[in-house]
Amino acid sequence: MFRPHRSLTALPAGAVAIAAILLVSGCSGSSPTPQGSPSINFGSQASTTPGMPGHSAAGPTTVTPVDTASPTVAPAAVSGPAVSITNFAFTPATLTVPVGATVTWTNRDEEPHVIAANDGSFHSPGLGTNSTYSFTFPTAGSFDYICSIHPFMHGTVVVTK
Amino acid sequence: MTEERDPHTMTRRQLMRHSAWFGAAVVLTVAGGEVLSHVAGLAGTAGAAAPAARPALRFAQISDSHIGFTGTANANVTDTFTEAINQVNGLGYQPDFVIHTGDLTHLATPDQFDQVKQMMTGLNTPHIFTVPGEHDSIDDGGQKYRQAFGAGTRGDGWYSFDTAGVHVIGLVNTLNMTKLGHLGTDQLDFIQKDVAPLSSDTPIVVFSHIPLFAMYPDWGWGTDDATQALSYLRRFSSVTCLNGHVHQLFTKTEGNITFHSGTTTAYPLPHPGDGPAPKPLTLPAGKLHDALGIREVTYTKGQQALALKEQTLA
Numbered sequence: 001m002f003r004p005h006r007s008l009t010a011l012p013a014g015a016v017a018i019a020a021i022l023l024v025s026g027c028s029g030s031s032p033t034p035q036g037s038p039s040i041n042f043g044s045q046a047s048t049t050p051g052m053p054g055h056s057a058a059g060p061t062t063v064t065p066v067d068t069a070s071p072t073v074a075p076a077a078v079s080g081p082a083v084s085i086t087n088f089a090f091t092p093a094t095l096t097v098p099v100g101a102t103v104t105w106t107n108r109d110e111e112p113h114v115i116a117a118n119d120g121s122f123h124s125p126g127l128g129t130n131s132t133y134s135f136t137f138p139t140a141g142s143f144d145y146i147c148s149i150h151p152f153m154h155g156t157v158v159v160t161k
Numbered sequence: 162m163t164e165e166r167d168p169h170t171m172t173r174r175q176l177m178r179h180s181a182w183f184g185a186a187v188v189l190t191v192a193g194g195e196v197l198s199h200v201a202g203l204a205g206t207a208g209a210a211a212p213a214a215r216p217a218l219r220f221a222q223i224s225d226s227h228i229g230f231t232g233t234a235n236a237n238v239t240d241t242f243t244e245a246i247n248q249v250n251g252l253g254y255q256p257d258f259v260i261h262t263g264d265l266t267h268l269a270t271p272d273q274f275d276q277v278k279q280m281m282t283g284l285n286t287p288h289i290f291t292v293p294g295e296h297d298s299i300d301d302g303g304q305k306y307r308q309a310f311g312a313g314t315r316g317d318g319w320y321s322f323d324t325a326g327v328h329v330i331g332l333v334n335t336l337n338m339t340k341l342g343h344l345g346t347d348q349l350d351f352i353q354k355d356v357a358p359l360s361s362d363t364p365i366v367v368f369s370h371i372p373l374f375a376m377y378p379d380w381g382w383g384t385d386d387a388t389q390a391l392s393y394l395r396r397f398s399s400v401t402c403l404n405g406h407v408h409q410l411f412t413k414t415e416g417n418i419t420f421h422s423g424t425t426t427a428y429p430l431p432h433p434g435d436g437p438a439p440k441p442l443t444l445p446a447g448k449l450h451d452a453l454g455i456r457e458v459t460y461t462k463g464q465q466a467l468a469l470k471e472q473t474l475a
Binding site: 037114 | 217218230231232233234250255257258259267268278281282283284286287290291295296299300310312313320321322323325331335338340341379380381437438439440441
């Protein structure tokens, strides 16, 4: 079912090759099309156009990479009930705590994750690698949550009286 | 199902190649090693038609730059994105536009949006389009993304335009997800109305971050309401859907609709189902660039299918 696409790149010689021959050898009766870019028409859409101009429209710019690499933060020691995020899974998937407990999630993946309660009662910011998020459960109940950017990840916190 | 090679195409291709070789010296002088891979589709009457000097439309796709990522899978995503930009600028022609199919940033912070935007102004093209990835809409429903890239768009950031006879639609399928990518009723309405006036022979190009086909739903690699969107597009003779998200090349054809997942400029992900999760793959030293790349897309009038050419990062 899954087939690498790379083989498609070995695609055929064709019209461009022919075009090149005809153009260069002067055999073509047709005149070359203008070399300018085709215009882009946004129809009746907003007065501003989507997207942004590139270099050729904005004048020369130099790409200056900004080094924003932040040092890897070692996870702080977590005391109290904890959920670890590893390999796109919450461990434990179901955690039982008493009312008033503070649960701390630690993201141990290289991918960011976001903790989001299905009922909206808690929602973390984006958690980078080794970032933590804590929430104190004021009421009893069963709280299902997902990772809002990987919504196939599921977890539950059961809060008992 | 994936594309099957048509033996007749092969025959014609060989014939074309033979024809090309007839003037080989000229071809090689003009086009170097590029010629053999430049034209993907020989549908229609391309072989017989008077060829144009320049395709009607040619653009480049870059994707999944993940600016802000730190990890072993790529020690410096800024460097590899810069290399990708330079590679687009070195194509030998100026692309009519460049599309970034999302996950511009890793964590959707204002700094990361500023940085990726500033870097992309170095692209040598009149116009740059984007669609958001889920990393760009991580915690705010895409607000910061739209602040940076949403000018002139509709709804939550979708848009369309016409260029060189091609109708192009940019979609947002990373919001309100419950398991898979999601378009939502407003956007579905937009698509339906947007394409309604178009004649069925208008080539359609669709950009989205998450695939519009079920590439691997267990990892969220699909869009739950894509079938509805595609139902509005089935009457068109040529629909080309380009996505990112999966960090690897993959192509699938359904009738007149062809889906092409593009690769990334940051780090590879496993093949579908290979391992427990779609987590960044750390390749052996020296192998990363082979997994990263850019894509060229050209449309030549008279040819039904758009031609794609993949380039790994040099």
